[in-house]
Amino acid sequence: xxxxxxxxxxxxxxxxxxxxxxxxxxxxxxxxxxxxxxxxxxxxxxxxxxxxxxxxxxxxxxxxxxxxxxxxxxxxxxxxxxxxxxxxxxxxxxxxxxxxxxxxxxxxxxxxxxxxxxxxxxxxxxxxxxxxxxxxxxxxxxxxxxxxxxxxxxxxxxxxxxxxxxxxxxxxxxxxxxxxxxxxxxxxxxxxxxxxxxxxxxxxxxxxxxxxxxxxxxxxxxxxxxxxxxxxxxxxxxxxxxxxxxxxxxxxxxxx
Amino acid sequence: xxxxxxxxxxxxxxxxxxxxxxxxxxxxxxxxxxxxxxxxxxxxxxxxxxxxxxxxxxxxxxxxxxxxxxxxxxxxxxxxxxxxxxxxxxxxxxxxxxxxxxxxxxxxxxxxxxxxxxxxxxxxxxxxxxxxxxxxxxxxxxxxxxxxxxxxxxxxxxxxxxxxxxxxxxxxxxxxxxxxxxxxxxxxxxxxxxxxxxxxxxxxxxxxxxxxxxxxxxxxxxxxxxxxxxxxxxxxxxxxxxxxxxxxxxxxxxxxxxxxxxxxxxxxxxxxxxxxxxxxxxxxxxxxxxxxxxxxxxxxxxxxxxxxxxxxxxxxxxxxxxxxxxxxxxxxxxxx
Ligand SMILES: Nc1ncnc2c1ncn2[C@@H]1O[C@H](COP(=O)(O)OP(=O)(O)O)[C@@H](O)[C@H]1O
Ligand SMILES: [Mg+2]
Numbered sequence: 001x002x003x004x005x006x007x008x009x010x011x012x013x014x015x016x017x018x019x020x021x022x023x024x025x026x027x028x029x030x031x032x033x034x035x036x037x038x039x040x041x042x043x044x045x046x047x048x049x050x051x052x053x054x055x056x057x058x059x060x061x062x063x064x065x066x067x068x069x070x071x072x073x074x075x076x077x078x079x080x081x082x083x084x085x086x087x088x089x090x091x092x093x094x095x096x097x098x099x100x101x102x103x104x105x106x107x108x109x110x111x112x113x114x115x116x117x118x119x120x121x122x123x124x125x126x127x128x129x130x131x132x133x134x135x136x137x138x139x140x141x142x143x144x145x146x147x148x149x150x151x152x153x154x155x156x157x158x159x160x161x162x163x164x165x166x167x168x169x170x171x172x173x174x175x176x177x178x179x180x181x182x183x184x185x186x187x188x189x190x191x192x193x194x195x196x197x198x199x200x201x202x203x204x205x206x207x208x209x210x211x212x213x214x215x216x217x218x219x220x221x222x223x224x225x226x227x228x229x230x231x232x233x234x235x236x237x238x239x240x241x242x243x244x245x246x247x248x249x250x251x252x253x254x255x256x
Numbered sequence: 257x258x259x260x261x262x263x264x265x266x267x268x269x270x271x272x273x274x275x276x277x278x279x280x281x282x283x284x285x286x287x288x289x290x291x292x293x294x295x296x297x298x299x300x301x302x303x304x305x306x307x308x309x310x311x312x313x314x315x316x317x318x319x320x321x322x323x324x325x326x327x328x329x330x331x332x333x334x335x336x337x338x339x340x341x342x343x344x345x346x347x348x349x350x351x352x353x354x355x356x357x358x359x360x361x362x363x364x365x366x367x368x369x370x371x372x373x374x375x376x377x378x379x380x381x382x383x384x385x386x387x388x389x390x391x392x393x394x395x396x397x398x399x400x401x402x403x404x405x406x407x408x409x410x411x412x413x414x415x416x417x418x419x420x421x422x423x424x425x426x427x428x429x430x431x432x433x434x435x436x437x438x439x440x441x442x443x444x445x446x447x448x449x450x451x452x453x454x455x456x457x458x459x460x461x462x463x464x465x466x467x468x469x470x471x472x473x474x475x476x477x478x479x480x481x482x483x484x485x486x487x488x489x490x491x492x493x494x495x496x497x498x499x500x501x502x503x504x505x506x507x508x509x510x511x512x513x514x515x516x517x518x519x520x521x522x523x524x525x526x527x528x529x530x531x532x533x534x535x536x537x538x539x540x541x542x543x544x545x546x547x548x549x550x551x552x553x554x555x556x557x558x559x560x561x562x563x564x565x566x567x568x569x570x571x572x573x574x575x576x577x578x579x580x581x582x583x584x585x586x587x588x589x590x591x592x
Contacts, residue, residue, distance in 0.1 A: 077453035105441075105452075
């Protein structure tokens with residue numbers, strides 16, 4: 001299999017509740033895939049299992065051919081999977097610059113003792129970190145707020161900083177959990193264009209969670225639809241839009 | 257060129273000035289001088305605790321325990337091992353020995369921090385400090401409950417303030433580096449930090465081990481200054497004083513915490529003078545004023561209400577003043 005990420009019969013139970021039910025899908029190395037479904041369908045839980053926050057009840061997750069089940073979240077990040085969170089999790093006391101810095105800790109050439117003395121490789125490495133941070137901030141037009149507290153930015157900017165932070169870990173797979181949540185339709189459209197650009201520019205595969213089906217239709221090549229933890233449909237956007245089971249799931253939600 | 261090395265040069269300057277002062281320390285007022293030494297030792301304790309509590313966000317109440325381990329280990333070393341090596345070799349070896357012993361204890365205490373947080377961690381670390389105290393009370397070769405007497409008086413201005421310089425320099429360097437931002441990330445949001453590839457387990461243990469090492473050094477300095485130590489000197493009340501210095505100074509600001517350490521040391525001494533200075537007050541009022549834990553607690557409550565970020569927390573007057581004086585803007589600092 002050439003797929004970058006393969007999820008195989010993945011199951012997560014919380015007590016009596018089956019949040020994710022024997023889910024299988026895969027994402028190729030150059031994929032831009034969508035994971036959609038009504039609220040509570042189990043989308044975030046899938047991300048939490050892929051990134052090691054939850055240990056799956058059953059099933060397997062393979063990345064680059066080897067299983068990541070049982071690894072800690074930081075180890076999974078080090079294998080080149082990065083994510084954003086549905087409820088933005090930027091470090092509140094840190095500036096935008098520092099928030100990007102923490103994503104680069106794992107790529108540092110120096111360790112504890114150099115950090116306390118600022119000797120040896122320190123300066124060269126820090127200069128590299130600063131240059132890379134500003135470069136990526138420039139791409140997102142965020143340099144102007146580099147030294148402001150991240151959590152004091154406008155909501156849309158915070159979402160983008162979180163994407164920048166995830167990209168700064170240099171991932172091969174980027175998991176975005178409802179990056180457009182809370183935005184108006186115009187902002188949503190702009191963000192989707194940006195995500196498409198990110199995929200090309202950073203040569204990264206993207207798996208995108210979205211609650212609103214219409215938003216992902218324009219950019220995703222392939223969509224998996226979850227309802228009550230189970231996959232009810234998968235395929236290209238056009239087929240998904242016409243799928244009676246999908247319409248049913250979303251209509252069901254609307255009448256609740 | 258100069259700017260590049262200014263911090264290392266400052267450290268060297270502090271060490272040299274300390275050495276000079278230590279040569280003439282006999283001519284100072286001994287009472288005042290003792291307060292200066294205590295203030296220095298408290299700076300080491302408070303700034304090292306700040307790495308654990310302030311920067312990494314792990315609420316530790318065990319600093320007196322680390323200090324006790326350093327004090328007793330160093331005292332045993334100067335008595336039994338390095339006694340004949342002379343002050344310039346023997347004493348630093350004893351101090352480092354005490355620091356390393358405390359650091360080992362730091363690993364042991366750091367491990368619960370991987371599973372516990374907040375109040376629970378505070379209780380476990382408090383328990384650790386008390387266990388250390390009880391163990392020492394039952395160790396005969398260090399004097400047990402009677403205490404450890406006749407420790408040589410080796411601590412002087414030089415050793416205290418050279419180590420103050422070292423702790424300020426190395427820990428400030430640490431939290432300014434990209435590596436050190438990992439501590440702050442653990443404090444701010446552990447889940448996000450892990451997701452960004454930071455080994456939060458290792459960072460927490462590193463914070464405990466480093467903090468404990470410096471607390472151990474401070475313990476050794478203290479033992480070789482007072483020359484007589486007892487287990488009761490290292491009770492949890494002392495740990496609470498260290499925590500207060502961190503909170504008053506503004507969690508996370510090393511300079512602020514050092515200021516607070518000096519402030520509280522002086523305040524503690526002033527309280528001892530209360531009965532003499534305020535003799536006209538009624539007896540019961542004097543008793544209240546003399547009780548430092550009571551007054552410190554009130555002080556803490558007042559500060560938490562008026563300045564929850566601490567006296568010297570973010571955006572404080574010391575920082576603004578320092579920036580003005582050095583012309584080092586916030587932006588220049590972060591991009592340097
Ligand atoms: N840690 C948890 N403990 C118990 N139940 C949980 C936990 N996390 C998620 N769930 C439940 O799992 C289901 C799926 O949640 P989630 O994955 O967040 O849905 P989505 O992201 O699709 O909106 C929900 O019913 C939610 O209440
Ligand atoms: Mg969700």
